[in-house]
């Protein structure tokens with residue numbers, strides 16, 4: 001008799017999804033630069049970087065460098081004292097095997 005194990009017992013990576021976010025930055029509210037880089041520092045996905053262009057108040061707001069990686073964790077919004085950054089969920093995507101594979105620096 002052929003021994004079979006139901007595939008339902010195993011985690012199906014194809015069904016594992018995470019949120020996709022849209023990030024809105026109100027540059028005129030931002031006091032980024034030497035005074036603040038909280039949204040950049042606390043973003044686990046490295047979605048943001050400091051701009052090299054000043055806003056009208058002389059600060060350097062963040063810019064989006066990899067918005068596709070935003071998982072809507074909300075840290076940027078939570079840590080911004082100026083209400084200058086907001087995030088909303090716009091969908092979901094399937095996690096790729098590469099994203100959950102152990103990273104070299106973490107595997108040592």
Ligand code: SF4
Nearest residue numbers: 030031032036039080
């Ligand atoms: S946390 Fe807010 S004020 Fe600070 S750099 Fe980010 S958007 Fe600007």
Ligand code: SF4
Nearest residue numbers: 043070071073074076
């Ligand atoms: S919601 Fe989270 S992942 Fe998205 S930009 Fe803000 S800190 Fe980064």
